[in-house]
Amino acid sequence: MRSLLSFGMTAINRRRALAGSAAVAVGVPLLAACGDDADTSAADPATSSGSDPSSPSEDGAAAGGVVLASAGDVPVGGGTIVDAEKVVVTQPTEGDFKAFSSICTHQGCPVTAISDGAINCTCHGSRFSIEDGSPLAGPATAALAAVEITVDGDSITRA
Incomplete structure (x- = not known):
C-alpha cells in the first residue's frame, strides 16, 4: 500500500x-x-549612443554637422534616403525641408523608397508622411523620429 x-x-x-x-x-x-512598435534596439546593434558627437545617436544617425544632401538632390513632393546616416530628407513643398530617421518604427527595417508623398518601408508595408513622419498605413503605429537639420544655401546639414 x-x-x-x-x-x-x-x-x-x-x-x-x-x-x-x-x-x-x-x-x-x-x-x-x-512587443512595442517603437522598440528598434534589437534591429540594429550599431545604434548605441556615445559621448562622441560623431557617434551614432539613438535613431542610428550620426550627430550634428554632417552634410546630408544638397537641396537640389531632394525633389519637391518627395525626398531622398541617406543610407549612411540613416536619415530621410524630404521636401513636402518647395523650400520646406524635413528630416526623419530612416528606421521604420514597426520592427526596425530601413525604409527603402519615397513615392506618392510617402516614405515606404517594404518589409511589412508601412508608409509614413513626408510632411511629419506620421504613419499613413500600418502595421507601424508610431511616427518616424524627427531629425533636426539646418539648410544653408544648397547644403542640408544635420543640426
Missing part, C-alpha cells in the same frame, strides 16, 4: 510539472508577439 501511495504522489507531481511546462511553452511566444 505504501508503494502505491508514493507512486500516486509522484505521478501527481509529474503531471503538475508537465502542465506548468506546457503553459510556459504556450505563453512565452504569445507575450513576445505583443
